[in-house]
Amino acid sequence: MAVGKDSFPKMYPVPGFKLGTASAGIKTPGRKDLVVMEITEGGAIAGVFTKNAFCAAPVQLTKAHIGNTSPRYLVTNTGNANAGTGESGRENARAVCQAMGQVAGIAGEAVLPFSTGVIGEPLPVERIIAALPMAFSALSESGWQDAAHGILTTDTRPKGASVQLSLAGKTVTITGVSKGSGMIKPNMATMLAYVATDVGLEQAMLQVLVNDAVNASFNRITIDGDTSTNDCAMLVATGASGVNIDELPAEEQASFKSALLDIFISLAQQIVQDGEGATKFVTVHVTGGADSSECLSVAYTVAESPLVKTALFASDPNWGRILAAIGRADVPDLDVDAVQVYLGDVLIAEQGGRAGSYTEAQGQAVMDQDEICIRILLNRGNVSETIWTTDLSYDYVKINAEYRT
Amino acid sequence: MAVGKDSFPKMYPVPGFKLGTASAGIKTPGRKDLVVMEITEGGAIAGVFTKNAFCAAPVQLTKAHIGNTSPRYLVTNTGNANAGTGESGRENARAVCQAMGQVAGIAGEAVLPFSTGVIGEPLPVERIIAALPMAFSALSESGWQDAAHGILTTDTRPKGASVQLSLAGKTVTITGVSKGSGMIKPNMATMLAYVATDVGLEQAMLQVLVNDAVNASFNRITIDGDTSTNDCAMLVATGASGVNIDELPAEEQASFKSALLDIFISLAQQIVQDGEGATKFVTVHVTGGADSSECLSVAYTVAESPLVKTALFASDPNWGRILAAIGRADVPDLDVDAVQVYLGDVLIAEQGGRAGSYTEAQGQAVMDQDEICIRILLNRGNVSETIWTTDLSYDYVKINAEYRT
Numbered sequence: 001m002a003v004g005k006d007s008f009p010k011m012y013p014v015p016g017f018k019l020g021t022a023s024a025g026i027k028t029p030g031r032k033d034l035v036v037m038e039i040t041e042g043g044a045i046a047g048v049f050t051k052n053a054f055c056a057a058p059v060q061l062t063k064a065h066i067g068n069t070s071p072r073y074l075v076t077n078t079g080n081a082n083a084g085t086g087e088s089g090r091e092n093a094r095a096v097c098q099a100m101g102q103v104a105g106i107a108g109e110a111v112l113p114f115s116t117g118v119i120g121e122p123l124p125v126e127r128i129i130a131a132l133p134m135a136f137s138a139l140s141e142s143g144w145q146d147a148a149h150g151i152l153t154t155d156t157r158p159k160g161a162s163v164q165l166s167l168a169g170k171t172v173t174i175t176g177v178s179k180g181s182g183m184i185k186p187n188m189a190t191m192l193a194y195v196a197t198d199v200g201l202e203q204a205m206l207q208v209l210v211n212d213a214v215n216a217s218f219n220r221i222t223i224d225g226d227t228s229t230n231d232c233a234m235l236v237a238t239g240a241s242g243v244n245i246d247e248l249p250a251e252e253q254a255s256f257k258s259a260l261l262d263i264f265i266s267l268a269q270q271i272v273q274d275g276e277g278a279t280k281f282v283t284v285h286v287t288g289g290a291d292s293s294e295c296l297s298v299a300y301t302v303a304e305s306p307l308v309k310t311a312l313f314a315s316d317p318n319w320g321r322i323l324a325a326i327g328r329a330d331v332p333d334l335d336v337d338a339v340q341v342y343l344g345d346v347l348i349a350e351q352g353g354r355a356g357s358y359t360e361a362q363g364q365a366v367m368d369q370d371e372i373c374i375r376i377l378l379n380r381g382n383v384s385e386t387i388w389t390t391d392l393s394y395d396y397v398k399i400n401a402e403y404r405t
Numbered sequence: 406m407a408v409g410k411d412s413f414p415k416m417y418p419v420p421g422f423k424l425g426t427a428s429a430g431i432k433t434p435g436r437k438d439l440v441v442m443e444i445t446e447g448g449a450i451a452g453v454f455t456k457n458a459f460c461a462a463p464v465q466l467t468k469a470h471i472g473n474t475s476p477r478y479l480v481t482n483t484g485n486a487n488a489g490t491g492e493s494g495r496e497n498a499r500a501v502c503q504a505m506g507q508v509a510g511i512a513g514e515a516v517l518p519f520s521t522g523v524i525g526e527p528l529p530v531e532r533i534i535a536a537l538p539m540a541f542s543a544l545s546e547s548g549w550q551d552a553a554h555g556i557l558t559t560d561t562r563p564k565g566a567s568v569q570l571s572l573a574g575k576t577v578t579i580t581g582v583s584k585g586s587g588m589i590k591p592n593m594a595t596m597l598a599y600v601a602t603d604v605g606l607e608q609a610m611l612q613v614l615v616n617d618a619v620n621a622s623f624n625r626i627t628i629d630g631d632t633s634t635n636d637c638a639m640l641v642a643t644g645a646s647g648v649n650i651d652e653l654p655a656e657e658q659a660s661f662k663s664a665l666l667d668i669f670i671s672l673a674q675q676i677v678q679d680g681e682g683a684t685k686f687v688t689v690h691v692t693g694g695a696d697s698s699e700c701l702s703v704a705y706t707v708a709e710s711p712l713v714k715t716a717l718f719a720s721d722p723n724w725g726r727i728l729a730a731i732g733r734a735d736v737p738d739l740d741v742d743a744v745q746v747y748l749g750d751v752l753i754a755e756q757g758g759r760a761g762s763y764t765e766a767q768g769q770a771v772m773d774q775d776e777i778c779i780r781i782l783l784n785r786g787n788v789s790e791t792i793w794t795t796d797l798s799y800d801y802v803k804i805n806a807e808y809r810t
Contacts, residue, residue: 053739054732054757084728086742086758119725120759229729306711306797310805320524323489324634327459334458337491352459353491354525392711394802400715 002156002274003281003370003390011144011162012173016040016238017196019143021150024131026124027079027117032150034128036100036135037074037194043238045071045112046206048214050231057082057089057123058113059230061097069109074234075100075135076114076192077128078153078179083229084120092123099129103136116179116192116230117153148177151192154399155181157274161266163259167252172199172241174260178233178267181276193218193233193267199256200239202246209260210235217264220387221272222303233264272388277395280312283373283388290381294331298376299387301329309392312372317363319348326376335380342375343367407561408686408775408795409678416549416567417578421445421643422601424548426555429536431529432484432522437555439533441505441540442479442599448643450476450517451611453619455636461488462498462528463518464635470502474514479639480505480540481519481597482533483558483584488634489525497528504534508541521584521597521635522558553582556597559804560586562679566671568664572657577604577646579665583638583672586681598623598638598672604661605644607651614665615640622669625792626677627708638669677793682800685717688778688793695786699736703781704792706734714797717777722768724753731781740785747780748772 017039024034039045047066049059065071075096082089093113101108115123138146148158162175180191201209214233245253273281284303289295302308305325311318322341327334341349344366348358366372422444429439444450452471454464470476480501487494498518506513520528543551553563567580585596606614619638650658678686689708694700707713710730716723727746732739746754749771753763771777 052729052732053736054728054741081725084725084754084758086756089758119723119729120754229725229732306801307805310802313802314806316806318524320486320489320634323459324457324524327457327634331458336459349489349525351491353489353494392802394799396711397715397718397797397799397802400712401719401721 003278004273006157008145008148008158009160009162011160011175012164013141013144014173014175014196014238015141015198016043016240017198017236018139018141019147020135020138020140021143021146022131022135022138024077024127026077026127032146033078034131034135035076035147035150036132036139037147038139039072039236040238040240041072043236044201044203044206045234045236046203046210047232047234048210050229052229052231054084054229056115056230057085057093058115059232060090061093062112062114062232065097065109065112069107071112072106072110073100073104074112074114074194075132076116076151078151079117080115080121080123081117081119081230082115082123085122089123092125095125096128100132103132114192114230114232116151119229144175144177151177151179153179153181154276155179155274157270159267159270159274161263163263165255165259167199167243167248167256170241170243172243173197174263176263176267178271180271181274191218191231191271194236195234195260195263195267196236196238197260198238198241200241200244201237205245206235206237209257213261213264216261217268221268222300222387222389269388272390275390276399277393277397278390279370279393280391281371281388282312282390283386284376285373285384285386286376286378287384288378288381289383289385292383292385294378295383295385296387297330298326298378299385301325302374302376303387303389306392309390312367312391313393315364315367317343317348317360317367319343319354319363322374323349331378334378338379340377340379344373407679408683411562413550413553413563414565414567416565416580417569418546418549419578419580419601419643420546420603421448421645422641423544423546424552425540425543425545426548426551427536427540427543429482429532431482431532437551438483439536439540440481440552440555441537441544442552443544444477444641445643445645446477448641449606449608449611450639450641451608451615452637452639453615455634457634457636459489459634461486461520461635462490462494463487463520464637465495466498466502467517467519467637470514470517474512476517477511477515478505478509479517479519479599480537481521481556483556484522485520485526485528486522486524486635487520487528490527494528497530500530501533505537508537519597519635519637521556524634549580549582556582556584558584558586559681560584560679562675564672564675564679566668568668570660570664572604572648572653572661575646575648577648578602579668581668581672583676585676586679596623596636596676599641600639600665600668600672601641601643602665603643603646605646605649606642610650611640611642614662618666618669621666622673626673627705627792627794674793677795680795681804682798682802683795684775684798685796686776686793687717687795688791689781690778690789690791691781691783692789693783693786694788694790697788697790699783700788700790701792702735703731703783704790706730707779707781708792708794711797714795717772717796718798720769720772722748722753722765722772724748724759724768727779728754736783739783743784745782745784749778
């Protein structure tokens with residue numbers, strides 16, 4: 001199941017960035033499960049990685065390589081996460097990098113490996129290495145759509161976002177893909193996301209941009225509260241447009257950052273819309289908090305409450321469960337009589353109880369929709385936070401009782 | 406669904422404590438939904454209450470009354486939580502206390518009200534008041550089993566525990582009942598539990614005992630991570646046995662505390678066994694932590710992970726999800742290579758990956774059981790914590806998509 005319309009967007013190629021996809025037969029024969037990406041010489045890349053202590057072998061290696069060299073290739077396999085695999089997992093990830101280096105004629109340290117899929121199984125290195133030349137020969141600047149398919153696991157849809165804008169009189173492009181559908185609660189980054197632009201950006205600036213963008217996008221979604229061992233969000237700048245961010249006036253720099261953020265938010269929201277078993281796309285908006293931390297605590301407590309999530313699945317305007325979730329969030333000395341809760345535009349609770357104006361029919365009309373906004377006014381400060389989540393359905397249980405992540 | 410054997414234990418009456426149950430027709434006509442309990446004059450009572458900021462009106466009133474007077478009566482209704490009801494909810498709870506006071510010929514302030522059921526609906530005060538005389542006239546020291554039924558909501562079984570022991574040459578009794586099946590993650594106390602003993606105890610000592618017992622029992626269970634608005638655990642000491650705890654030798658005091666703790670743990674575990682949709686009873690035991698906080702963080706992160714819970718439902722020894730949950734718990738500078746994970750007595754993971762000796766058949770044999778122990782050795786300190794939980798099944802979704810809590 002998935003929420004919202006299933007229309008893959010037009011993907012503008014990013015000069016200086018190529019993608020090639022192949023079938024390595026890692027888990028399902030014939031499925032596209034191996035993606036190679038090539039960054040033009042002189043391009044830059046920055047990333048944000050899972051904070052999970054059991055971070056996967058490829059993530060460990062990517063973090064090491066990105067600091068030591070100028071990466072030229074990204075290799076992503078699905079069907080196997082190469083996580084919970086100890087030292088042999090790191091050896092396997094290194095072997096993939098070395099093989100990619102041989103195919104491309106560069107050092108293995110210039111390769112960044114990524115894996116997603118089942119945890120704890122040995123990576124089928126031979127099959128991956130055997131398919132690398134095929135993915136390499138498929139490299140093309142128009143390879144985005146194949147790559148969007150090639151990185152999926154339990155996802156039911158490919159996820160992409162693309163935009164062109166005019167900077168310094170030239171057309172520049174930002175294009176990205178992501179994957180993820182379960183084990184989704186980012187902590188600094190989430191799942192896999194690759195965004196490329198042909199704007200020129202220094203490494204340090206690139207890191208700031210990806211940190212900020214991830215924080216306002218992938219770090220604001222949750223499907224099941226589970227943080228993956230393999231989360232990575234990568235931002236590539238090829239510079240091939242000839243436009244350098246440093247040389248732009250402040251206003252155009254802001255336009256670029258805003259466009260970049262929109263791409264990240266779109267990719268993050270597409271992950272939620274395709275959340276495992278999702279029948280609802282839910283925005284939880286908390287305003288009037290004293291600080292960001294308490295707003296996020298309220299938002300995540302509501303978003304991750306199994307009781308709120310099952311009520312959303314049932315389209316039941318059961319606002320009592322929302323109050324109960326707010327009440328157990330980490331907000332010091334919360335004055336419950338000051339809290340107001342809206343479903344869409346309908347005020348449902350205030351003064352510690354049901355709003356006088358509220359009718360069940362009003363709440364039901366909101367809950368019957370596919371996209372629902374829960375708005376919580378704490379009325380004790382000026383800070384707001386927004387996160388996105390899904391409901392909890394039979395299909396979530398089915399998918400996760402039958403699939404090995 | 407429920408786990409383990411369904412045999413209600415022999416309930417020893419507690420001299421000085423009576424229970425009477427009636428049908429008030431609060432939600433389902435003919436169902437036992439109103440329980441009155443009477444504490445003999447000179448008895449003492451202490452309790453622990455939910456930390457939910459949206460704490461229900463009856464909980465607010467019970468907390469006020471218990472500090473001001475010597476309570477003589479407890480009135481519990483199911484079918485309506487009288488939570489999220491604001492000022493009118495408090496007026497309704499006060500009306501029930503006043504009516505009980507009139508029936509019993511005592512002040513309304515000597516009555517402690519308790520409610521459980523749907524949140525946010527007005528309490529049907531008239532029906533409750535009309536049924537109070539019937540419950541009052543049913544008061545009997547042998548009323549425990551009826552009361553165990555009368556406090557249930559989505560529970561599928563009554564929950565009781567009872568023990569007699571010999572202190573100072575006399576026989577004393579501890580007997581208790583509890584309810585709860587969903588919205589279960591205690592924060593200081595949980596759901597409803599009433600335990601009575603005929604041992605004599607000062608109020609201050611009683612409070613210490615109930616705090617300690619709750620902390621090691623109801624505060625160590627989780628079904629869905631949702632903390633109810635109405636949680637209360639109450640301990641009554643009638644003194645009718647003539648045995649006063651103060652006058653006992655240290656060894657006998659310890660025997661009493663140990664027996665009391667066993668009753669609390671049994672009542673807490675019965676709630677987990679009857680968890681909504683539960684097909685497994687799961688113990689998560691974390692040892693070798695640096696402090697209690699990090700042990701509990703690991704234990705709760707594993708116990709509340711929807712991915713771990715659905716794997717348990719599927720009887721799938723998917724230890725990768727356990728590692729992923731440990732990895733996102735709040736443990737500073739966790740050395741993942743030092744962590745060892747056991748399923749039952751089977752070592753499944755160490756050195757960051759699958760244990761060399763582990764076979765899938767071994768893990769499967771453990772997962773096929775109804776009662777499963779996940780043992781996590783952090784190997785960085787001397788602190789241990791144990792919590793109890795359930796799996797996440799289709800029926801959990803069904804119950805909570807169809808029922809209004």
